[in-house]
Amino acid sequence: MGKGRSKHKQGLPDPIEMYHPHLAKKRKVDDDDVKPSKRAKEEKKTATSISRARDNRAAPKANGTKPKPTATKPAKKGTKDTTSNIKTNGKKAVALPLDSDADSDDEIEESEDEEEGGDSSTGKLAAVDFMGSSDDDLDDDDEPDLDDDSENSVYDSGDEEARPIFSDDDLSGSDAEEQLNAANIEGLTRKLDLQIAREAEEAEAELQDQIATNIGTGEIKPFVIGAADDDATNATSLTSVAPDLALLRTRINDVVRVLEDFSNLCEDGRSRADYTEQIITDISTYYGYNPYLAEKLFDLFSPSEALSFFEANETPRPLVIRTNTLKTHRRDLAQVLINRGVTLEPVGKWSKVGLQIFESQVPLGATPEYLAGHYILQAASSFLPVMALAPQENERCLDMAAAPGGKTTYMAALMKNTGCVFANDPSKARAKGLIGNIHRLGVRNTIVCSYDAREFPKVMGGFDRVLLDAPCSGTGVIAKDASVKTNKSEADFLRLPHLQKQLLLAAIDSVDHASKTGGYIVYSTCSVTVEENEGVVEYALRKRPNVRLVDTGLTFGVEGFVSYRGKTFNDKMRLTRRYYPHKYNVDGFFVAKLRKVGPSPAGSSTGPSVSANGAEDMVMDAVPVGGDKEGEEGAASTAVESGFQWSDDEEDAKIIEKNLKRQKRRKGIDPRADPSKAGAKEKKSKEDVSTAAKAAGSKKEKTTKAKGSVRASSSQNGVKKKKST
Numbered sequence: 001m002g003k004g005r006s007k008h009k010q011g012l013p014d015p016i017e018m019y020h021p022h023l024a025k026k027r028k029v030d031d032d033d034v035k036p037s038k039r040a041k042e043e044k045k046t047a048t049s050i051s052r053a054r055d056n057r058a059a060p061k062a063n064g065t066k067p068k069p070t071a072t073k074p075a076k077k078g079t080k081d082t083t084s085n086i087k088t089n090g091k092k093a094v095a096l097p098l099d100s101d102a103d104s105d106d107e108i109e110e111s112e113d114e115e116e117g118g119d120s121s122t123g124k125l126a127a128v129d130f131m132g133s134s135d136d137d138l139d140d141d142d143e144p145d146l147d148d149d150s151e152n153s154v155y156d157s158g159d160e161e162a163r164p165i166f167s168d169d170d171l172s173g174s175d176a177e178e179q180l181n182a183a184n185i186e187g188l189t190r191k192l193d194l195q196i197a198r199e200a201e202e203a204e205a206e207l208q209d210q211i212a213t214n215i216g217t218g219e220i221k222p223f224v225i226g227a228a229d230d231d232a233t234n235a236t237s238l239t240s241v242a243p244d245l246a247l248l249r250t251r252i253n254d255v256v257r258v259l260e261d262f263s264n265l266c267e268d269g270r271s272r273a274d275y276t277e278q279i280i281t282d283i284s285t286y287y288g289y290n291p292y293l294a295e296k297l298f299d300l301f302s303p304s305e306a307l308s309f310f311e312a313n314e315t316p317r318p319l320v321i322r323t324n325t326l327k328t329h330r331r332d333l334a335q336v337l338i339n340r341g342v343t344l345e346p347v348g349k350w351s352k353v354g355l356q357i358f359e360s361q362v363p364l365g366a367t368p369e370y371l372a373g374h375y376i377l378q379a380a381s382s383f384l385p386v387m388a389l390a391p392q393e394n395e396r397c398l399d400m401a402a403a404p405g406g407k408t409t410y411m412a413a414l415m416k417n418t419g420c421v422f423a424n425d426p427s428k429a430r431a432k433g434l435i436g437n438i439h440r441l442g443v444r445n446t447i448v449c450s451y452d453a454r455e456f457p458k459v460m461g462g463f464d465r466v467l468l469d470a471p472c473s474g475t476g477v478i479a480k481d482a483s484v485k486t487n488k489s490e491a492d493f494l495r496l497p498h499l500q501k502q503l504l505l506a507a508i509d510s511v512d513h514a515s516k517t518g519g520y521i522v523y524s525t526c527s528v529t530v531e532e533n534e535g536v537v538e539y540a541l542r543k544r545p546n547v548r549l550v551d552t553g554l555t556f557g558v559e560g561f562v563s564y565r566g567k568t569f570n571d572k573m574r575l576t577r578r579y580y581p582h583k584y585n586v587d588g589f590f591v592a593k594l595r596k597v598g599p600s601p602a603g604s605s606t607g608p609s610v611s612a613n614g615a616e617d618m619v620m621d622a623v624p625v626g627g628d629k630e631g632e633e634g635a636a637s638t639a640v641e642s643g644f645q646w647s648d649d650e651e652d653a654k655i656i657e658k659n660l661k662r663q664k665r666r667k668g669i670d671p672r673a674d675p676s677k678a679g680a681k682e683k684k685s686k687e688d689v690s691t692a693a694k695a696a697g698s699k700k701e702k703t704t705k706a707k708g709s710v711r712a713s714s715s716q717n718g719v720k721k722k723k724s725t
């Protein structure tokens, strides 16, 4: 487990270098250069190897070919300290910076800091000792390690110093001088040989580089489009069923270069659109995307950054676990897992609960600690919306789309099992996983319910904070689910934003603007498209003038778009945060935080006027699981030609109505049948919700009762609810 995974730390990264074929190739030469361990020992380790390691680290990915990319392997960020299973971070001290962050939002973590002694240096030393103490049976050096760090190590094991080849102590008098000369000559000759060999290698690599990319001194223009047009066979070979991937890759690189220096490199008579069209065709063939999605994703970035994004989607993100602070401390968990043969390191300074796993001798989903709920396997980026939400103790919070509960259980942990979390998910199958996680992790302040969240304001409101981690197209998690490449069509990018907009309005309407401690809504998706993110937030800002965008409080992330392809968004959209795999080595994600400053407009707290059974069908279709052929056809009729489009309310309504009718027909229900019958079904469906949700009441009149149950739940936890509900 963990082998072959990227070893780059997640989150706030070292400076990112965008993909560049030359650099990549050069870097490969450098990498090869340092490979023979003999040479590594001969050369002085310190300054040179540090700078080389840094260079490597700054280039998380490079040129690659499919299906087995020949890419330079992502350089390892950390150096494995052979005295423990903790990775160092290119620093001399092996200290595990556990919980060294000054800010603290949770008592357990604070107490950890206190335990470490207040003095940060002491704390670090303690951590060193702690890690060192567990080294005896942890040395996995015997294990053939594909990801052996030694190549890129900044330091070898421990603090072992680089020893000079010649030591004064070994030599004396003229004998010594002779020996010295002989040794010197031998040493110098060897050094010279190595240097010559290296130069020859570099020259060869450069030559290959030039041949592959037609770069030369920059005077030769890539002849990419004409080449394909003129030579039908060549064109076919690049785009046919079995395309020549190496050639395709070369052409992609060349077109990127042209697009980034268009006035100098374009062929006569060729427009930017010609090149763009070419590269999108090539990218979809090379990486296996449908052309619609390839274009949509390509448009988000500069050409070279787009290539980095597509490339990053070809490799998995590191495995991360979140410490369940309801049951343990990260330091303790780390130690136990290290003892089990897990190589890990804190996920980054930005999180006090995440551990990034590099290697494991045991299945992490089946350790006693896992079963006891000491941790949950959770992608690093999915910590972020909860951190932005920052739920407080004793608050009443709603997780609108909660299954399988990674975020719900994190919320409960931050609230220290006080107050109340309503965890909602309309998919009963997925809700089972949610309930399982809640039990395993020892969460006691959460009520599970199963509504179409668009109905939530009708069911109950007055929450201090609402998290809407919306169903989405999953364009941020393509590395995890490659089916997204082919099964997301234009129809999905119409249908999903409609649903997301309605869900966001419902989230806003469920919040108590007068909350003493909160009044916040966090909207997140694991998608990077603008329609599902800024587009949805913009719509909500327009429809609900009683909300404002506020700072997410997250310490890293790219600013959201304030304008995109001719559409201008609210100026505050820059407060939203985007996360990209190629930039932070995390899943693609979007996080926006809103504050409700006044009551929602009268009559606004309703979702679409649909029956519950119809709504549930809609919900199921909205869950990101493959393309719905029927849906595609239906929505395609309203689609506009361009790759990027905005829909209005009228369009929303039409699409929803169409979908509902179709779903009813599929179920054998006449869509024109008497709605009162649908009402009967609605009643039945509502009877199905979990017992806890029933207590909350499925009708508005029952809201007061539901709130009573919330109070009961809170007091069960021995906590007095501050705020009157």
Ligand SMILES: C[S@@+](CC[C@H](N)C(=O)[O-])C[C@H]1O[C@@H](n2cnc3c(N)ncnc32)[C@H](O)[C@@H]1O
Pocket (backbone or CB within 6 Å): 382, 400, 401, 402, 403, 404, 405, 406, 407, 408, 424, 425, 426, 427, 430, 451, 452, 453, 454, 469, 470, 471, 472, 503, 618, 619, 620, 622, 623
């Ligand atoms: C991105 S997943 C949520 C992941 C979850 N927040 C977590 O961290 O484990 C989106 C969820 O939205 C749910 N969903 C789909 N349509 C919905 C709707 N209309 N109302 C509420 N939830 C919905 C899906 O069942 C799915 O579980």
